[in-house]
Amino acid sequence: xxxxxxxxxxxxxxxxxxxxxxxxxxxxxxxxxxxxxxxxxxxxxxxxxxxxxxxxxxxxxxxxxxxxxxxxxxxxxxxxxxxxxxxxxxxxxxxxxxxxxxxxxxxxxxxxxxxxxxxxxxxxxxxxxxxxxxxxxxxxxxxxxxxxxxxxxxxxxxxxxxxxxxxxxxxxxxxxxxxxxxxxxxxxxxxxxxxxxxxxxxxxxxxxxxxxxxxxxxxxxxxxxxxxxxxxxxxxxxxxxxxxxxxxxxxxxxxxxxxxxxxxxxxxxxxxxxxxxxxxxxxxxxxxxxxxxxxxxxxxxxxxxxxxxxxxxxxxxxxxxxxxxxxxxxxxxxxxxxxxxxxxxxxxxxxxxxxxxxxxxxxxxxxxxxxxxxxxxxxxxxxxxxxxxxx
Ligand code: HEC
Ligand code: HEC
Numbered sequence: 001x002x003x004x005x006x007x008x009x010x011x012x013x014x015x016x017x018x019x020x021x022x023x024x025x026x027x028x029x030x031x032x033x034x035x036x037x038x039x040x041x042x043x044x045x046x047x048x049x050x051x052x053x054x055x056x057x058x059x060x061x062x063x064x065x066x067x068x069x070x071x072x073x074x075x076x077x078x079x080x081x082x083x084x085x086x087x088x089x090x091x092x093x094x095x096x097x098x099x100x101x102x103x104x105x106x107x108x109x110x111x112x113x114x115x116x117x118x119x120x121x122x123x124x125x126x127x128x129x130x131x132x133x134x135x136x137x138x139x140x141x142x143x144x145x146x147x148x149x150x151x152x153x154x155x156x157x158x159x160x161x162x163x164x165x166x167x168x169x170x171x172x173x174x175x176x177x178x179x180x181x182x183x184x185x186x187x188x189x190x191x192x193x194x195x196x197x198x199x200x201x202x203x204x205x206x207x208x209x210x211x212x213x214x215x216x217x218x219x220x221x222x223x224x225x226x227x228x229x230x231x232x233x234x235x236x237x238x239x240x241x242x243x244x245x246x247x248x249x250x251x252x253x254x255x256x257x258x259x260x261x262x263x264x265x266x267x268x269x270x271x272x273x274x275x276x277x278x279x280x281x282x283x284x285x286x287x288x289x290x291x292x293x294x295x296x297x298x299x300x301x302x303x304x305x306x307x308x309x310x311x312x313x314x315x316x317x318x319x320x321x322x323x324x325x326x327x328x329x330x331x332x333x334x335x336x337x338x339x340x341x342x343x344x345x346x347x348x349x350x351x352x353x354x355x356x357x358x359x360x361x362x363x364x365x366x367x368x369x370x371x372x373x374x375x376x377x378x379x380x381x382x383x384x385x386x387x388x389x390x391x
Contacts, residue, residue, distance in 0.1 A: 050218075051214075051217050051218050051221050053211070053214040054214035054215045054216070054217050054219070054221075055218050057207070057211055057214060057215050058215060058218055058219075061206075061207075062077075062215075064076070065194075065196075066078070066079070066080055067237060067238075069081060070082075070222060071236050071237050072236055072237045072239070073237060074153070074237055075191065075192050076191070076193045077196070077238065078154075078238055078239055078240040079239060080219050080222065081236075082222075082232075082233075082236045082239070083224075083228040083236075084159075084161070084162050084233070084236075084240070086172070086222070086223045086224070086228070087160065087161035087162065088225075088226075088228040089160035090147070090160070090228075090230060090233065091143045091146075091160075094143045095157075097139055098136060098158060101135055101136055102136070105129065105136075108125045109129070111125060112125045112129075113317050113363065113365050143157055144157055147230075147233070149234045150236065150239070153236055153237055154238060155233070155236070173216055176219055177212055177216050180199045180212045180215060181198065181199065181203055183195060183197045183198035183199065183203070185198070190241050190242075199212060199215075264299050264375040266300060266371060266372045266373065266374065267371055267374055267375055267379050268352075268372075269353055271349050271352060271353065274348055274352065274376065275344070275345060278344070278348070278376065278379070278380055281376055283380035283381045283383055283384025283387075284381045285381070285384040285388050287381040287385075288380075288381035288382040288383070288386070289385045291304050291306075291378060291381060291382055291385075292304065292307055292310075292382055292385055293306075293307045294308065298373055298374040298378045299377060299378055300372075300373055300374060302373035302374065304370065304373065304374065306321075306382070307321065309365070309366065317362075317365055318359075318362060319359050321386075322391065323389055323390075323391060324347075324389040325343065325386055325390040326390050326391065328350075329343035332357075332359075338357060344383065347386055348379065348383065350366075351379065351382065352370060352371045353368075353371075354366035354367075354368060355368060
């Protein structure tokens with residue numbers, strides 16, 4: 001009776017029923033949505049905990065080299081809380097233009113150094129190279145003064161992305177975790193206060209894998225994406241350093257780990273001292289052959305690629321490899337400019353200080369930095385190989 005008074009007609013009862021049904025649906029839907037929200041909130045909480053634990057681990061283990069705020073410490077360690085570490089370029093258009101001009105320049109210079117390039121083509125190339133140099137210097141003048149403060153702390157404006165400059169193709173997370181696990185055993189060669197240590201217990205360090213992941217979460221949390229400002233860049237106290245001899249860092253690391261952790265000394269350019277050191281070393285002509293033909297890198301991880309210029313064909317950039325030793329011991333030593341030289345001395349000097357004597361008919365085109373890119377053993381092996389070129 002009472003019911004009938006409240007909802008008197010059948011139509012009204014149906015309407016109420018529909019409303020009740022819809023209300024139940026909304027309620028269920030809300031619960032379902034909220035369940036997702038709770039999951040997300042839970043994950044966020046986990047992530048926040050990882051970052052928090054990472055912060056604690058960073059404060060205990062890392063700040064003495066990477067700085068309290070992760071912005072680096074001069075000569076101790078590079079900034080990680082750093083736009084360059086996260087690949088943010090403040091002048092992407094200029095970087096791209098400079099890269100493409102440099103690529104064009106390298107191609108033209110290679111073409112110019114070929115014996116087969118005609119004089120007419122060479123003057124065309126020279127004209128273009130001059131234009132390129134002016135454009136390059138204009139672009140740098142536009143950009144670099146704005147970055148000077150960072151450049152003073154080691155920033156290279158042409159390398160705005162740390163991982164890309166190392167040729168790293170994986171994720172940033174993998175980069176951080178790999179670095180933490182193994183450390184950078186060779187980096188003591190160019191960081192005066194010591195290398196980046198290995199942290200994982202598997203590599204003899206103090207940290208568990210979950211702690212390394214927490215540290216990675218903490219470091220990644222510094223990323224500001226598109227929000228990085230020049231003020232952030234200028235706050236970095238030390239930027240990453242390029243490895244000593246310019247060889248790709250990762251190759252160096254692999255080689256160093258394979259050889260038990262001690263990076264050998266480069267041979268240098270003191271020819272008299274090198275000749276003395278060579279007396280105590282036996283050269284392996286087969287390895288020399290492999291180094292010469294770029295089938296193996298030097299003990300310093302550098303690609304020597306001698307054969308690239310010393311082609312067997314007549315139109316190589318440098319004298320052909322065949323007969324090098326015969327020419328050295330007969331033709332070259334007959335030149336009054338080389339009076340008193342031994343063949344070995346001539347070969348060593350040709351490799352370490354190629355500008356001292358330029359073979360007649362050739363340009364002074366040989367690279368001048370081999371003394372920094374090979375060890376005494378590498379040199380001994382190459383000389384032993386060249387000594388077999390005696391027909
Ligand atoms: C003894 C000083 C020292 C300590 C302690 C140290 N680092 Fe490093 N770290 C370095 C140096 C030096 C480099 C640069 C290595 C190189 O140039 O290859 C580096 C590099 C790195 C890199 C790679 C950066 C890049 O641009 O290549 C990461 C990531 C890193 N350290 C994280 C850490 C974390 C996390 C800790 C603490 C668990 C830590 N480091 C402790 C010295 C240190
Ligand atoms: C970019 C090109 C280039 C590369 C790379 C190069 N050379 Fe040369 N090399 C030359 C040129 C050009 C000459 C002749 C001019 C001179 O004497 O400097 C030369 C001269 C020499 C000579 C003297 C040859 C003779 O007949 O008297 C020797 C020996 C030599 N190079 C060895 C090497 C070795 C070993 C390497 C690798 C470690 C190497 N070169 C890499 C360009 C190159």
